Amino acid sequence: MKLVTAIVKPFKLEDVKVALEGRGITGMTVSEASGFGRQRGHTEVYRGAEYTVDLVPKVRIEVLVEDADAESVVDAIVAAAQTGRIGDGKVWVIPVDSVTRVRTGEKGPDAI
Amino acid sequence: MELSAGDTAWVLAASAMVLLMTPGLAFFYGGMTRAKSTLNMMMMSFITIGVVSVLWVIYGYAVAFGDSGSQWYGALTWSKLGSSVTDLVSNGSAYPIPVLAFAVFQLMFAVITPALISGSIADRTKFVTWTIFVAIWVSVVYFPVAHWVFDFGGSDATGAGWLAARGVLDFAGGTAVHINAGAAGLALSIVLGKRVGWRKDPMRPHNIPIVLIGAGLLWFGWFGFNAGSALGANGTAALAFMNTQVATAGAVIGWLIVERIRDGHATSLGAASGAVAGLVAITPACAFVDPWAATVIGVIAGAICALAVGLKYRFGFDDSLDVVGVHLVGGIVGCLSIGIFATKAVNEFGGDGLLYGGGLTLLGKQALGAFSVLAYSFVVTLILGFVLDKTIGFRISRDQEIEGIDLTEHAETAYELEGRGGGGIGAVLSGNRVAEGARA
Numbered sequence: 309m310k311l312v313t314a315i316v317k318p319f320k321l322e323d324v325k326v327a328l329e330g331r332g333i334t335g336m337t338v339s340e341a342s343g344f345g346r347q348r349g350h351t352e353v354y355r356g357a358e359y360t361v362d363l364v365p366k367v368r369i370e371v372l373v374e375d376a377d378a379e380s381v382v383d384a385i386v387a388a389a390q391t392g393r394i395g396d397g398k399v400w401v402i403p404v405d406s407v408t409r410v411r412t413g414e415k416g417p418d419a420i
Numbered sequence: 421m422e423l424s425a426g427d428t429a430w431v432l433a434a435s436a437m438v439l440l441m442t443p444g445l446a447f448f449y450g451g452m453t454r455a456k457s458t459l460n461m462m463m464m465s466f467i468t469i470g471v472v473s474v475l476w477v478i479y480g481y482a483v484a485f486g487d488s489g490s491q492w493y494g495a496l497t498w499s500k501l502g503s504s505v506t507d508l509v510s511n512g513s514a515y516p517i518p519v520l521a522f523a524v525f526q527l528m529f530a531v532i533t534p535a536l537i538s539g540s541i542a543d544r545t546k547f548v549t550w551t552i553f554v555a556i557w558v559s560v561v562y563f564p565v566a567h568w569v570f571d572f573g574g575s576d577a578t579g580a581g582w583l584a585a586r587g588v589l590d591f592a593g594g595t596a597v598h599i600n601a602g603a604a605g606l607a608l609s610i611v612l613g614k615r616v617g618w619r620k621d622p623m624r625p626h627n628i629p630i631v632l633i634g635a636g637l638l639w640f641g642w643f644g645f646n647a648g649s650a651l652g653a654n655g656t657a658a659l660a661f662m663n664t665q666v667a668t669a670g671a672v673i674g675w676l677i678v679e680r681i682r683d684g685h686a687t688s689l690g691a692a693s694g695a696v697a698g699l700v701a702i703t704p705a706c707a708f709v710d711p712w713a714a715t716v717i718g719v720i721a722g723a724i725c726a727l728a729v730g731l732k733y734r735f736g737f738d739d740s741l742d743v744v745g746v747h748l749v750g751g752i753v754g755c756l757s758i759g760i761f762a763t764k765a766v767n768e769f770g771g772d773g774l775l776y777g778g779g780l781t782l783l784g785k786q787a788l789g790a791f792s793v794l795a796y797s798f799v800v801t802l803i804l805g806f807v808l809d810k811t812i813g814f815r816i817s818r819d820q821e822i823e824g825i826d827l828t829e830h831a832e833t834a835y836e837l838e839g840r841g842g843g844g845i846g847a848v849l850s851g852n853r854v855a856e857g858a859r860a
Contacts, residue, residue, distance in 0.1 A: 352624065353683045355693060355729045355742060359622050 309404040309417060310378040314369045315341060316389040316397040321367045327388035331381065333371055335420075341368040347394040366397060372407055372420050421508060424516035427652040431521045434648025437641045438528035442469055442535050444637025448696065449539045450834075451631035452689075452741050454623060456824030457543040458834040464538035464550055471554050472531045477501060480530060481523050483563035485511075485571055491582040493564045494571060499523075512572025512580070515651045525648060526566065533562050533597045539741030540605030541612050544821050547829045549814045553804065561800050562600065565793055569596040588789035589762060589771055589782070591660065592649040594704025594754040595793040602748025603797040605739060611805035612815050614738035616822055623740075628688055635692035639668060642699045646706040659766055660706040664699065667706070667718030671698020674722025682726075690726065693746060697725035700750035705758045708770035713761035721753045748794070755790040759783025 316324060321338065328336060342363040349362040373381050378401050385399050409419040446465035450458045472480065477499055486495025501523055509515040509522045534554045538545075566581075569590050573580030583595070590596065615623070625631060646664045650657035675694025676686040701721030702714055709717065729745035732738065739745070759782045762773040772778030808814050820828035827833060 353679075353685060353687060354624055354689055355687075356679070356683060356726070357733070358683070359624055361622075 309407055309420065310373050310375055310401050311404050312371045312373055312378060312381050312385070312399065312401050314371075314385045314389065314397065314399040315343065315366050316369065316385070317391070317395065318365055318367045320389040320391075320397075321369070323388040324369060324385050327384045328371065328381065331377075331384050333373070333381065335372070337370040339368045339370075341366045345395065345398070364395065372404065374417050374420060421514050421516050423508060423518065424652070427515070427654075428517045428521055430653040430657065431517050431525055431648055431651055434644035435521070435525040435528055437644025438525065438532070438648065439469070439641075441528070441638050441641035441645065442466070442532045444634050444641055445532065445535050446634070447630045448634025448638060448692070449542070449741055451627040451629070451634060452539075452625040453542050454824075455626040455835060456833075457826055458626065459826040459832055460545075460547065460829055461538065461542050463547065463830065464545065465535040467547075467551055468531050468535040468538075468554050471551060472534065472558050473527060475555060475558060476523075476527045476530060480558065480563050481526070483559065484526065484530070484566040485523070487574065487579050489579045490567075491580060491585060492567070494567050494579075509651065510575060511570075511651075512577065512584075513575065517651060522651065525651075526570070529593055529597055529645070530558055530562055530566065533593075533601050534558055534604075536598070536601035536743060536747055537605045537608060540609040540739040540743040542740035543615050543825055544612060544815050545825075546813055546816055549808055549812055552812070553808055553814075556804060557604065557801065560804070561604065561797055562596070565596045565600055565796065568793070569593070569789070583789045583792070586785060586788065587771070587782075588785045589708055589758050590704040590755065590789060591707040592646045592703045594700070594751045595789045598700045598703060598747040598751030599755065599790055599793050600797045602744050602746075602751055603794045604801040605743030606737065606748065607798050607801035608805050608814075609732075609737045609739045609744075611802065611809055614736075615740065616818055618738045619733070625689060628692075631689060631692050635695050639695055639699060642668075642703075646703060650707065656707050656767060659711075662711050663706040663709060663714035664702055666711050667702035667714040667721070668695050668698035670715040670718025671695060671701065671722030671725075674698075674719040675726040676722075678723050678726035693729070693742070694722040694726065697721050697746050697750045700747055701725075701754035701757065704751070704754045705761065708758055708762040708767050710761070710763060710766055713757075713763075713775075717754065717757045717761065720757070721750050724753055725750050752790050752794075755786045756783065759786040 342365055344362050344364060349360055349364050352359045352361060382399050390396055407419045408415050442465050446462035450462040453461045479499055481499040482495045482497045484494050486497055488495035504519040507519045509517050509519055534557055568581035568583045571581045572584050642664055643661055647657040647661040650660060672691050672694040675690050679690045680686045698718040698721055701717055705717060725746050728749040729742040760774045762771045763776040764770055764772055771782045773782050816825060
């Protein structure tokens, strides 16, 4: 099993969600995140005083998938979240040792 | 003279409008602070309504407008407002409105003036010391200065304030209110020093929509402030009203042009700030200039104040919300502009400025008014501030300032965004109730 984590622009969340649902993904966890990559932040001006805001708002999407699905889920997220402009985000995949569904106690791929 | 119901109704309504300016100012300032100090900022305005109103009814009205014959103060007696219920106002000339209507109108000016100062010392002022400061400051600075400027004496001008007697024109308080508050704000920002992290930590305004609400309330209330100062429902009031509108509009444009050229963007905070700068600048001039001149004064004031708010960085004083850049500088621009643009064609009791054949005479008087109030307010406030700082302390501790003054001075926080009423993390973060009503 794999955990796919994607950091994307907040306004792309809906597109990614629809794309994943279209691939039969039945669950995901979404949280608000802040950060920066190569694009750094942006500047704001208040009464002539300039502020740099390093941390820009992002959305973090986490999806548990079976090993075979990981590659295609990553491709689906990238296709949905891509604008081609700086700050589009990142997607990474890490192995997962175990998964348990709390309601039934099912373990492994059945719990996904 | 018979009482005029129309004049009285207008002055009473205008008084309520001027009162509304102080809560409006609380919003204007409160939105500009960081979220952790917004309640304290608003309380510094609110408490002036409490303190100054009580002092006014005890002795404040007498010190400002009593009749001892002095040109420096009114009278050192009780206000005795209850004894003048049927009397009509005599201030230079006779007005067909009750003394109490005049007294309540002038009270609202005394309330907002110290509130204006509070913006220069945001995030770091001991609330008790601020309250004591307000009580002493209005007693030794505002009440006497109001006498200097607003008291035209009896029918033969005896007991008129020294600036009023010299023909300094200040219709609604460019000197007594704005230069006065601005100079005091400069002094207190020096006494209290810079905030922790000034020029290093981001101190962005936390809620610009409430700044705009505040600016809107100030703009509305300011019609009472300026047009109400005619003390009657008449052509002078209408002139002041129109000039207040067009100058403020001009200042919004003036400020935004500077921002667009200098910073590349016209900001909403700039629009709100420009409006207040225009309101400040037209205050002394509103009944003495033609509306075209008021518009020009507004544009100039907006542009100059937009540049002046950068002075604190050049000179290194933490006037947190730009009381100096907006009220002191805007007040000076407005006062001096009378010496240039005033014309007797719109008001026979005014004067003729430089552009209307008056030469430099009026401009000289205006400069005397502006800089004497500036100097008096600055020096007295500096002394008062240092005395309070050395005795009871004027500033909260560094730890309290970092934690947030709302919590440490008032045991409150402005925003409760966690609780969703249904348990979970939100309910844990929003706290548990530990006592009903008064704590045992």
